[in-house]
Amino acid sequence: MMLKDKVAVIYGAGGAIGGAVARAFARERAKLFLTGRLRAPVEAVAKDIVSAGGSAEAAEVDALDEQAVDKHLQSVIDKAGRVDISFNAVGIPDTKILGVPLVELDVEQFSLPIATYTRSYFLTARLAARRMIPNKSGVIMRVTTLHSRTGIPLVGGYGPAMAAMEALTRDLSAELAPQGIRVVGLRPQAMPETGTIKEAFEPRAKASGMTWEQWQQMLASKTHARRLMTLAEMANVAVFMASDKASGMTGTTVNLTMGSLDD
């Protein structure tokens, strides 16, 4: 029970990563406040958790809307008295941002992931930190990808967006760690069981000339283990990083690429 009685808010909890992290946090006995742009997928995750004996409430919260995030966090404080963990797993559809060479890319399409990802992470982190500072305790978390650290064709503004979020993790930590708040990120390789990865492959399929199976094999061949990570493996690391066992860890994004990317 690594997260017993910790109060955790998850943004994008109806998605693949947000849902997997929510279930893993619940198994470790965290009290969960799950949010998403639409209520139904978040409600489904909360129902699963509650029927397995865990604690979860669902709410519709647009993680780009400052007032909505603030109002929801206040409701968490009113109900649970505190917030210990903020996990941002928000993702925007890759079809909107991938597949166009940079020289042909429209500036609005280039800017979309940079503005969206950084805005959502900044808002959720800043508003959670304001509630954590009085307790001198808390953990703020975000997921990125290896695009933050290596050149990949046809990904538009996605790489800069991921790099910006990892920079924000370091900067938030530099300001918040002296006040007892850790800020950490996870950087998993593609997890093929998520719809996101198939969606990301499709815009590039033609250019790469590969089938979906060949593409997965190509990604797996770049790892030391010659396989891609599962959602459950990623969520287990998230549990550890959110727990007090990781008290020595802040200002960093953990490389979960299984050797695809050197540190």
Ligand SMILES: NC(=O)c1ccc[n+]([C@@H]2O[C@H](COP(=O)([O-])OP(=O)(O)OC[C@H]3O[C@@H](n4cnc5c(N)ncnc54)[C@H](OP(=O)(O)O)[C@@H]3O)[C@@H](O)[C@H]2O)c1
């Ligand atoms: N899947 C992977 O293998 C993988 C690996 C490494 C990193 N990542 C990154 O991790 C993040 C999450 O990935 P994922 O696979 O979990 O994606 P996902 O399944 O598409 O989940 C993203 C979730 O974010 C929600 N969302 C979008 N805009 C929102 C907003 N303004 N407010 C609140 N919620 C919002 C989505 O809701 P709607 O569906 O209603 O829009 C969706 O539930 C992405 O940044 C992705 O690039 C993914």
